[in-house]
Amino acid sequence: MGKGRLEAFSDGVIAIIITIMVLELKVPHHPDFNALLPLWPVFMSYVLSFIYVGIYWNNHHHLLHAVQEVSGGVLWANLHLLFWLSLIPFVTAWMGENHFETGPTAAYGFVLAMCAVAFWLLTLMLVSNHPKNATLAEATGENRKGKISIVLYLAGVALSFFAAWMGFLAYAVVAALWLIPDRRIEAKVVEEEEKAAQEEEKAAVKAGE
Amino acid sequence: MGKGRLEAFSDGVIAIIITIMVLELKVPHHPDFNALLPLWPVFMSYVLSFIYVGIYWNNHHHLLHAVQEVSGGVLWANLHLLFWLSLIPFVTAWMGENHFETGPTAAYGFVLAMCAVAFWLLTLMLVSNHPKNATLAEATGENRKGKISIVLYLAGVALSFFAAWMGFLAYAVVAALWLIPDRRIEAKVVEEEEKAAQEEEKAAVKAGE
Amino acid sequence: MGKGRLEAFSDGVIAIIITIMVLELKVPHHPDFNALLPLWPVFMSYVLSFIYVGIYWNNHHHLLHAVQEVSGGVLWANLHLLFWLSLIPFVTAWMGENHFETGPTAAYGFVLAMCAVAFWLLTLMLVSNHPKNATLAEATGENRKGKISIVLYLAGVALSFFAAWMGFLAYAVVAALWLIPDRRIEAKVVEEEEKAAQEEEKAAVKAGE
Amino acid sequence: MGKGRLEAFSDGVIAIIITIMVLELKVPHHPDFNALLPLWPVFMSYVLSFIYVGIYWNNHHHLLHAVQEVSGGVLWANLHLLFWLSLIPFVTAWMGENHFETGPTAAYGFVLAMCAVAFWLLTLMLVSNHPKNATLAEATGENRKGKISIVLYLAGVALSFFAAWMGFLAYAVVAALWLIPDRRIEAKVVEEEEKAAQEEEKAAVKAGE
Numbered sequence: 001m002g003k004g005r006l007e008a009f010s011d012g013v014i015a016i017i018i019t020i021m022v023l024e025l026k027v028p029h030h031p032d033f034n035a036l037l038p039l040w041p042v043f044m045s046y047v048l049s050f051i052y053v054g055i056y057w058n059n060h061h062h063l064l065h066a067v068q069e070v071s072g073g074v075l076w077a078n079l080h081l082l083f084w085l086s087l088i089p090f091v092t093a094w095m096g097e098n099h100f101e102t103g104p105t106a107a108y109g110f111v112l113a114m115c116a117v118a119f120w121l122l123t124l125m126l127v128s129n130h131p132k133n134a135t136l137a138e139a140t141g142e143n144r145k146g147k148i149s150i151v152l153y154l155a156g157v158a159l160s161f162f163a164a165w166m167g168f169l170a171y172a173v174v175a176a177l178w179l180i181p182d183r184r185i186e187a188k189v190v191e192e193e194e195k196a197a198q199e200e201e202k203a204a205v206k207a208g209e
Numbered sequence: 210m211g212k213g214r215l216e217a218f219s220d221g222v223i224a225i226i227i228t229i230m231v232l233e234l235k236v237p238h239h240p241d242f243n244a245l246l247p248l249w250p251v252f253m254s255y256v257l258s259f260i261y262v263g264i265y266w267n268n269h270h271h272l273l274h275a276v277q278e279v280s281g282g283v284l285w286a287n288l289h290l291l292f293w294l295s296l297i298p299f300v301t302a303w304m305g306e307n308h309f310e311t312g313p314t315a316a317y318g319f320v321l322a323m324c325a326v327a328f329w330l331l332t333l334m335l336v337s338n339h340p341k342n343a344t345l346a347e348a349t350g351e352n353r354k355g356k357i358s359i360v361l362y363l364a365g366v367a368l369s370f371f372a373a374w375m376g377f378l379a380y381a382v383v384a385a386l387w388l389i390p391d392r393r394i395e396a397k398v399v400e401e402e403e404k405a406a407q408e409e410e411k412a413a414v415k416a417g418e
Numbered sequence: 419m420g421k422g423r424l425e426a427f428s429d430g431v432i433a434i435i436i437t438i439m440v441l442e443l444k445v446p447h448h449p450d451f452n453a454l455l456p457l458w459p460v461f462m463s464y465v466l467s468f469i470y471v472g473i474y475w476n477n478h479h480h481l482l483h484a485v486q487e488v489s490g491g492v493l494w495a496n497l498h499l500l501f502w503l504s505l506i507p508f509v510t511a512w513m514g515e516n517h518f519e520t521g522p523t524a525a526y527g528f529v530l531a532m533c534a535v536a537f538w539l540l541t542l543m544l545v546s547n548h549p550k551n552a553t554l555a556e557a558t559g560e561n562r563k564g565k566i567s568i569v570l571y572l573a574g575v576a577l578s579f580f581a582a583w584m585g586f587l588a589y590a591v592v593a594a595l596w597l598i599p600d601r602r603i604e605a606k607v608v609e610e611e612e613k614a615a616q617e618e619e620k621a622a623v624k625a626g627e
Numbered sequence: 628m629g630k631g632r633l634e635a636f637s638d639g640v641i642a643i644i645i646t647i648m649v650l651e652l653k654v655p656h657h658p659d660f661n662a663l664l665p666l667w668p669v670f671m672s673y674v675l676s677f678i679y680v681g682i683y684w685n686n687h688h689h690l691l692h693a694v695q696e697v698s699g700g701v702l703w704a705n706l707h708l709l710f711w712l713s714l715i716p717f718v719t720a721w722m723g724e725n726h727f728e729t730g731p732t733a734a735y736g737f738v739l740a741m742c743a744v745a746f747w748l749l750t751l752m753l754v755s756n757h758p759k760n761a762t763l764a765e766a767t768g769e770n771r772k773g774k775i776s777i778v779l780y781l782a783g784v785a786l787s788f789f790a791a792w793m794g795f796l797a798y799a800v801v802a803a804l805w806l807i808p809d810r811r812i813e814a815k816v817v818e819e820e821e822k823a824a825q826e827e828e829k830a831a832v833k834a835g836e
Contacts, residue, residue: 005216005270007632012224012430015639020232022713023647027720031728050713054706061632061702075270076388079263086231086259093236101240179703214425214479221433221639229441284479285597288472295440295468302445310449423634423688430642438650493688494806497681504649504677511654519658 003070006078010060013082017089018053021046024093042096045108048172049092055178056085056115066136067126077125081118087111105167106160112171113153120146149174212279215287219269222291226298227262230255233302251305254317257381258301264387265294265324272328275345276335286334290327296320314376315369321380322362329355358383421488424496428478431500435507436471439464442511460514463526466586466593467510473596474503474533481537484554485544495543499536505529523585524578530589531571538564567592630697633705637687640709644716645680648673651720669723672735675795675802676719682805683712683742693763694753704752708745714738732794733787739798740780747773776801 025042028035060081070078091111095104120143130136156170234251237244269290279287300320304313329352339345365379443460446453478499488496509529513522538561548554574588652669655662687708697705718738722731747770757763783797 002274005220008217008635009220009224009266011632011636012221012639013228015636016225016228016643018709019640019643019647019713020228022717024236025714025717027651027717027724029724031721031725031730033730033734035730036734047710050706050710054703057636058699058702058706065629072267075267076263079259079267082227083256083259086228087234090231090234090236094240097236097238098240103240103242103244107242107245211483214429217426218429218433218475221430222437225434225437229437233445281476284476285472288468288475291436292465292468295437296443299440299443299445303449306445306447307449312449312451312453316451316454420692423638426635427638427642427684430639431646434643434646438646442654490685493685494681497677497685500645501674501677504646505652508649508652508654512658515654515656516658521658521660521662525660525663 003064003067006070006075007064010078010082011057014053014057014060014085017085018050018057021049021053021089021092024089024096041099042093045092045096045100048168048175049088051175051179052112052115052171053085053088055175056081056119059119059178063123063126067130067133069129070126071129073125074122074129077118077122081115081122084111084115084118088115100164100168102160102164105164106157109153109157109160109167109171112174113150113157116146116150116153120150145177149177212273212276215279215284216273219287219291220266223262223266223269223294226294227259227266230258230262230298230301233298233305250308251302254301254305254309257377257384258297260384260388261321261324261380262294262297264384265290265328268328268387272332272335276339276342278338279335280338282334283331283338286327286331290324290331293320293324293327297324309373309377311369311373314373315366318362318366318369318376318380321383322359322366325355325359325362329359354386358386421482421485424488424493425482428496428500429475432471432475432478432503435503436468436475439467439471439507439510442507442514459517460511463510463514463518466590467506469593469597470530470533470589471503471506473593474499474537477537477596481541481544485548485551487547488544489547491543492540492547495536495540499533499540502529502532502536506533518582518586520578520582523582524575527571527575527578527585527589530592531568531575534564534568534571538568563595567595630691630694633697633702634691637705637709638684641680641684641687641712644712645677645684648676648680648716648719651716651723668726669720672719672723672727675799676715678802678806679739679742679798680712680715682802683708683746686746686805690750690753694757694760696756697753698756700752701749701756704745704749708742708749711738711742711745715742727791727795729787729791732791733784736780736784736787736794736798739801740777740784743773743777743780747777772804776804 025039025046028039088111091104091108095108098104123143123146127133127137152170152174156167156174159170160167234248234255237248297320300313300317304317307313332352332355336342336346361379361383365376365383368379369376443457443464446457506529509522509526513526516522541561541564545551545555570588570592574585574592577588578585652666652673655666715738718731718735722735725731750770750773754760754764779797779801783794783801786797787794
């Protein structure tokens with residue numbers, strides 16, 4: 001089964017998730033700039049979540065790029081990822097509205113950790129469905145960055161109980177880690193394509209002899 | 210007429226349906242974890258509906274995969290399905306907000322039953338437009354699972370009048386039935402493609418002689 | 419310039435328009451079926467608008483199907499159409515909430531009339547950009563149905579001032595007119611494709627001689 | 628990496644942004660036409676923002692049309708643009724609800740200026756990734772219109788502090804500037820395609836000799 005609709009549907013859901021978060025920026029009823037001040041924690045959490053959802057879209061893009069076909073299992077692993085992503089607007093709003101207090105900040109980290117786990121499961125499902133896709137297998141490899149992220153999310157959850165800003169900091173660090181785009185798969189794909197092109201060329205040369 | 214835009218439009222509508230349901234998870238105004246407790250029935254109904262909409266997207270994906278062209282009748286049968294799907298967020302919110310009482314739970318089952326009927330009509334329309342598409346005809350076949358689902362939905366509606374949780378249970382059973390993805394069409398398509406590939410190969414061999 | 423993104427963007431906007439209307443079905447706070455009763459005018463106007471937006475998507479689909487390229491003018495004519503379509507949720511909600519009184523019912527008809535005018539402009543723009551596209555020119559032809567619709571909408575607006583239900587009836591009649599899908603372009607396209615196929619065949623036969 | 632998903636995702640986000648703005652047109656609770664009067668500043672700001680978002684979609688369409696591949700840096704430059712665009716509904720609503728007073732009108736101009744800067748960055752990123760793409764380089768050229776826009780936005784922000792309507796006027800002037808679609812890239816692409824077609828023809832003629 002082609003991956004086209006999986007990508008289109010995921011793009012749709014992620015586009016909506018990233019956009020409805022802005023609805024939490026409630027429009028002030030006064031025209032003074034001061035009226036914007038109470039919004040700043042909401043805005044900060046919006047910025048962080050926008051970056052996170054952007055990272056997931058980016059990585060999803062890279063991951064799916066390495067395969068051509070998807071199975072029923074992959075469809076469900078993908079929906080599972082979208083489910084956890086869909087909770088990001090909720091925890092973002094809760095965290096923003098309560099000025100980064102312990103409960104919401106810990107809940108935010110928990111949802112991020114579940115998103116990371118879901119992304120990992122999707123990766124595993126894709127790899128198990130493409131056992132011969134060396135590109136994908138090597139590229140997703142040990143998933144070190146993914147594992148570190150999960151540890152940092154859980155650390156962030158724990159830190160939130162001491163001081164919520166420490167939890168927030170942990171999440172910001174993970175975001176920074178990922179803002180450096182995942183070139184592993186990208187590099188692999190390029191390499192593979194070049195190899196394929198060379199082989200094709202060789203075959204063409206042979207056929208021409 | 211190509212099926213591309215039908216799929217793109219349906220993906221868009223389904224992506225929005227699945228995502229706006231999360232807006233019913235109203236953000237609590239307190240930062241305590243206790244503030245999340247009253248949300249759990251809303252969350253439960255969100256999870257069930259997310260799975261249901263996911264199932265419909267999945268099955269829609271499988272169904273449309275078997276055809277290449279769509280007629281005007283199919284466009285309308287598809288819009289009819291989208292109409293009933295669009296009512297899922299409404300009944301989900303009503304059920305969640307009222308803690309699974311009789312009325313909303315019965316209404317939820319009714320909308321699910323209408324979605325199943327609409328999906329069935331879409332299948333029939335596609336089959337009647339592709340009378341020679343053996344893949345589609347055999348694959349959608351007797352639609353036993355679809356018929357059982359409708360019976361179970363109506364049973365759930367009836368059970369809601371005794372105890373709402375029994376209705377909810379009936380709907381969860383149907384969801385479980387479908388979570389096992391519909392491999393019928395998938396299997397048929399693969400088979401057909403292999404057959405076509407073999408015939409092509411034979412033709413190529415013949416042409417080569 | 420390809421028409422791919424124009425279609426994708428229009429599909430996105432229309433999908434959102436058709437789906438956000440359901441948010442006007444405010445979730446009742448009581449679990450009795452009686453709580454649904456006050457919603458029925460909102461529901462009725464939702465159904466009518468769902469059908470209308472569906473008709474526009476359908477016709478848009480048919481219209482764009484006849485061309486391959488779009489100019490800058492077409493992009494703006496299309497955005498103009500989307501603008502008027504985007505006001506449908508607003509007038510739908512106003513009409514539903516006020517139980518089909520004069521003001522909202524007349525406003526609803528006005529927006530529908532503007533949508534029809536905008537669709538007509540889009541058609542004219544496409545025809546002027548494809549002067550040699552006989553398929554499109556003949557198919558969109560006199561646009562009799564479109565002109566009748568505009569007259570009926572304006573009649574509906576006028577009738578709303580006598581009795582709002584008469585306005586509503588006029589709009590329902592137009593919807594019924596269009597539910598019979600616009601086979602003109604569809605038929606033309608099929609015909610054209612057959613002709614092209616025959617010519618290709620002839621050319622192939624000639625080349626083979 | 629192909630540009631397909633980047634376009635699809637951007638189309639999704641922009642479609643949502645352009646559509647959720649209409650939700651700020653709060654449905655009046657009275658059926659009189661008078662009930663619409665207080666909405667007119669909201670409506671005016673909706674119209675201006677609809678045009679602006681339409682312009683951005685249009686220019687985005689033209690810009691991406693000139694390239695075939697996108698890098699990781701382009702993905703992030705694009706997300707950065709979408710971030711500033713996503714704030715347009717917020718400032719639109721704030722400006723509309725407060726009848727174009729100083730604060731909101733200045734904030735509106737600031738967000739527009741940031742959108743223009745983000746679009747410029749995206750252009751630079753694309754050019755730096757396609758150093759040999761003469762079409763893109765020449766076409767985006769000096770970006771005179773973009774630079775003028777930023778100056779006018781900032782002038783609008785400053786003017787808002789004297790009289791808000793002057794700021795609004797400045798923004799309307801920029802919109803008018805852009806409504807004349809950016810034919811530079813379009814023209815370049817057409818030219819390039821013709822050149823390529825001619826060369827192909829020549830090559831075909833040579834091969835045929």
